[in-house]
Amino acid sequence: MVQLRENRITRFQERQKTSMDSGNQQKGLTAHKLFTDLQRAFFTSMPSGKRTDDIEELKTFIQKMDKTITDLSQQMKESNQKLHQESNKKLLEEMQQLRNVVQAQKEEMKKKDLQIAILQEQVDELDQKSRINDVIITGIKVRPRTHVQATARRSEEDSDRNPDNESVEQQVITKLREFGIIVKSKHIQECYTLPSGGRKPPMVFMTLTNRKNKIALLKQDPKLKGKNVFLNENLTKKNAEIARKARQLRKDGKIMATWTANCKVFIKTQGSSPEEIKTKVIRRLQELQVHEN
Known part of the structure; x- marks a missing residue:
């Protein structure tokens, strides 16, 4: 048992x-x-x-x-x-592997974002260079004509017979001469009004034959002080935003002055002594943030 x-x-x-x-x-x-x-x-x-x-x-x-x-x-x-x-x-090993994959993807995205930013700057620089001889005129009253009409040259004899048919270019030359500003027709490549969108008077787009002639025209800008007529460079959207922000900083007393030259935006910083006052070229909007405080 x-x-x-x-x-x-x-x-x-x-x-x-x-x-x-x-x-x-x-x-x-x-x-x-x-x-x-x-x-x-x-x-x-x-x-x-x-x-x-x-x-x-x-x-x-x-x-x-x-x-x-x-x-x-x-x-x-x-x-x-x-x-x-x-x-x-x-499980911990798998989680670590996933973290490594995510981190690698983040690094790759950072590299791509940097490459995109560099390419965007290069595109913007090329766009700005293509506008280097352009001038935007605001405040001049002209009889608008189409771009085709503006670029079609007519003989002086036709203009004399009918002054109402003056091209935008001839009207602008005449108006600027009234303010003491001299620009020759042979130095103008094209001149026409831009779509106004209800704006009166419409802006005038002018392309000079070379940079030298454009600079010569812009140097006469002080003669227009108080006339409510303005000569400006044709900036890209990016540079126009930088220039607008710089003007606001000058208005708020954050910087001493701002201007454009050769389609670049310049500022003069504040300082208690001449050594502290600096002139800078602003290429990115973020560079103005240090002057906001």
């Missing part, structure tokens, strides 16, 4: 070991259930008349089973901890 019990115990332990080796499929089995199963196995193996006589043997059997259950529980706990640690380690 004892041998029978021991055989049942051995088979039970083997089943538990097989269960542990196959991936702990019965991890949810509690110690109480194990103990109950062992008791049932013990008592069913004993004749009813012998149960009282084998109390000591039963105590020994229970202690042995209790130790077996404790060992199994410890093995399950250690197995769970090991699996948990391995799972966490793998």
Whole structure:
């Protein structure tokens, strides 16, 4: 009978070991259930008349089973901890790999943004160079004509016969002469009014034959002071915004002066001594931020 019990115990332990080796499929089995199963196995193996006589043997059997259950529980706990640690380690490794990928993508985006900014500046510089001989005139009242009409040259004889047919170029030359500003027709490549959008009088677009003639015209700008007529360079949208911001800083007393030359924006900074007063070329709007405070 004892041998029978021991055989049942051995088979039970083997089943538990097989269960542990196959991936702990019965991890949810509690110690109480194990103990109950062992008791049932013990008592069913004993004749009813012998149960009282084998109390000591039963105590020994229970202690042995209790130790077996404790060992199994410890093995399950250690197995769970090991699996948990391995799972966490793998998860941390995957998270770190993702962080590395994200960081690499951020660095790549920064490089591309820098390349785009450089290319944009180069495009803007080329655009500005294409406007280097242009002048925008505001405040002069002229009879608008189309671009085609403005670039179509007519003989002086036709103009003399009908003064109302004067080209925009001839009208501008005449108006500027009234203010003491001299510009020759041979120095003008084209001259026409820009779409006004309701603005009166409309702005006049003039392209000189070269930079020298444009500079000569702009140098006469002081003669227009107080006349509400203005001669300005044809700036790109970017440089026009820089010039507008610089004028606002001058108006607010943040800088001493600002002007444009060769389609570049210049400022003169504030200073308590001549050494502190600096003249700067502003190429980016962000460069004016240091003068806002």
